[in-house]
Amino acid sequence: MECLSDVGFSGATVGVVAKRAGVSRGAAQHHFRTREDLLTAALLHMSENRLAELRRRAADLPDGAARTGAVVEMLIDAYTGPEFSAALQLWAAAANDPRLRSQVIPLEEHVGREAHRAAVDLLGADETAPGVREAVQATLDLARGLGLASLLTDDEPRRRRVVGQWTRMLEETLR
Amino acid sequence: MECLSDVGFSGATVGVVAKRAGVSRGAAQHHFRTREDLLTAALLHMSENRLAELRRRAADLPDGAARTGAVVEMLIDAYTGPEFSAALQLWAAAANDPRLRSQVIPLEEHVGREAHRAAVDLLGADETAPGVREAVQATLDLARGLGLASLLTDDEPRRRRVVGQWTRMLEETLR
Numbered sequence: 001m002e003c004l005s006d007v008g009f010s011g012a013t014v015g016v017v018a019k020r021a022g023v024s025r026g027a028a029q030h031h032f033r034t035r036e037d038l039l040t041a042a043l044l045h046m047s048e049n050r051l052a053e054l055r056r057r058a059a060d061l062p063d064g065a066a067r068t069g070a071v072v073e074m075l076i077d078a079y080t081g082p083e084f085s086a087a088l089q090l091w092a093a094a095a096n097d098p099r100l101r102s103q104v105i106p107l108e109e110h111v112g113r114e115a116h117r118a119a120v121d122l123l124g125a126d127e128t129a130p131g132v133r134e135a136v137q138a139t140l141d142l143a144r145g146l147g148l149a150s151l152l153t154d155d156e157p158r159r160r161r162v163v164g165q166w167t168r169m170l171e172e173t174l175r
Numbered sequence: 176m177e178c179l180s181d182v183g184f185s186g187a188t189v190g191v192v193a194k195r196a197g198v199s200r201g202a203a204q205h206h207f208r209t210r211e212d213l214l215t216a217a218l219l220h221m222s223e224n225r226l227a228e229l230r231r232r233a234a235d236l237p238d239g240a241a242r243t244g245a246v247v248e249m250l251i252d253a254y255t256g257p258e259f260s261a262a263l264q265l266w267a268a269a270a271n272d273p274r275l276r277s278q279v280i281p282l283e284e285h286v287g288r289e290a291h292r293a294a295v296d297l298l299g300a301d302e303t304a305p306g307v308r309e310a311v312q313a314t315l316d317l318a319r320g321l322g323l324a325s326l327l328t329d330d331e332p333r334r335r336r337v338v339g340q341w342t343r344m345l346e347e348t349l350r
Contacts, residue, residue, distance in 0.1 A: 008271055010185050085270055092267035095260055095326050096183055105327050134340035141337060142313060145320030151270050152280050162316060165309035169344045 001086040009093030040103045047111040058122050069167040071122045079147035135173045179261040184268030215278045222286040225253050233297050244342040246297045254322035310348045
């Protein structure tokens, strides 16, 4: 993921990744037959770690209205920073590479479902109430958009204000 | 922009763009000294056209509550499709190319300000009311996030539901 973030998809070859990981090119290829296999496995691994970390940290969250804000911040944070930048390189490359695209689509569908389930659980959201499911999805879409806005410049002060307002709007829908 | 969308930044050389545009490489280079100049000028041109089109279409919009939904849909549509995909290729390349980044950042700041102003005008939003400014910004961030979600697969049915819910929440903040 560091290689993707630093040099993009075109630069992140199996050889370059193996060198940074301190293993031989042959060893890397023994586990991952193609570059696409290696990079999508790395993205899945990173996403699953992120989701597991979110669920671990949930134990320390406050209850009540403060919880919504804390969860929204955690979700937004998960989509900013170098890991998002790495994922973006893979998405951008997949947009005009049919072979990579066919591997990234099922991965993104899987991760998207897991992220949605985690968000619902962490927020304690009741998806049978009108608008709740869509509002939770909007939170994840907003997170992706804020991740994109912070890709090139440090967008944090603005992001905090937007997240604060969204939290108030989401809180009203949830309760 | 078509070249960026189809072959990414690494493939969208001045020669490739000139060929598709039906002009000589020399003619293209006469107007745009570098590839970075050419591609950022193309992105600015596309963004300004999109914003001008939004403002033109605003004349036909309904008043009242229906207006909010119509404007949100127009804004979201502006961030999906091949033009967004082209912009994304340029953002992804700028993330690890300092020279390109230094040209894309001021461009994005300019376009971001113009898009925000257009959104405020079209929505008839009163930015002095608490939360309104941030809710309008969140709408543009959501649009970017939904654009990203529709990059690899046709996400329209889900997007419509999210946009519908977003509209209801935004409407409440605006009025």
